Structure formats: C-alpha cells, structure tokens
Amino acid sequence: MSLKDRLSEDLKSAMRGAPSDPEQRVRLSTIRLLNAEIKNAEIAKKGELSDDEITEIVQRQIKRRKEAAEQYKKGNRGDLAEKEEKEAAILANYLPEQLSDEEIRRLAEKAVQETGAASVKDMGKVMGKLMPEVRGKADGKRVNEIVSGLLRS
DSSP: OOHHHHHHHHHHHHHHHTTHHHHHHHHHHHHHHHHHHHHHHHHHTTTTOOOHHHHHHHHHHHHHHHHHHHHHHHHTTTHHHHHHHHHHHHHHSSOOOOOOOOHHHHHHHHHHHTTTTTTTGGHHHHHHHHHHHTTTTSSSSHHHHHHHHHHHO
C-alpha cells in the first residue's frame, strides 16, 4: 500500500471516529492538513508524488510542528505546544522506521572512510555521501551532530 493510500484510509477511519473522540478530531485535522500539503506539491509538480517525496513533506511538517511547539513553550502557551506535539506524533506514524544512533554512527563512519574526511572542514563531503542513504530514516540534525562528533575526535 502506498503512503498516499494509507493516508486516505486513515482519513476515512478518523472521520468515522471524529464526532465522539477528541483525539480522532486532532488526527483528522492533521491528516487533512498533510493531504492539502501533498495536493499543493502535486499541483506545483504537475504530477503524482512518489512515496519519497511525500515522506519529505511529512518530515517538513514534523519539523514545523516541533519548532512551533518550542516557540509556544517559550511564550508560556503549554496548551498550544501540546497540540503541536500531538500533531507531530501523528505525522511521525507516516515516516519509515527511524535509524538508531548506533546505526547512524556506523553509516557515518563508513562515509568518513569512503570520503577520506579528516576534519570538520570535510563535513560537506561526508554529509553529501551520507544523507541519500538515511533520507527519511533519520533526522538531519541528529545525523549532523553524529558526523561532527566523529570528525572532531
């Protein structure tokens, strides 16, 4: 089942449960917003999106929710921060299984060896080699931290 089909099925399921369950209402609105983003991207591309492209949209949406939650926390708006975190958790269900830090470290060490990187100055080479392998499976910020830690030591 493609990611788009899964979203469609989950939307129908959330619509059935939404009238009586507040959590289903949050799920429903989150899926609707994600579908709107996907539709806008398809219009811009003038064609269907692949699962990888949809995954990138999901990742962007999660990042936006997490950033918004941080801002709400700084502004003492815990209620809105909580809502954003719930939406991020719902969206995370549509990402592929995430790599552990050990797996990222192993892939990063391999990329460092293959590129011959010796210092933090070579970070771009390593990230260029590594990111296509971990795209959608790991947060870029985490990957960056692990790679920079390897190159500093």
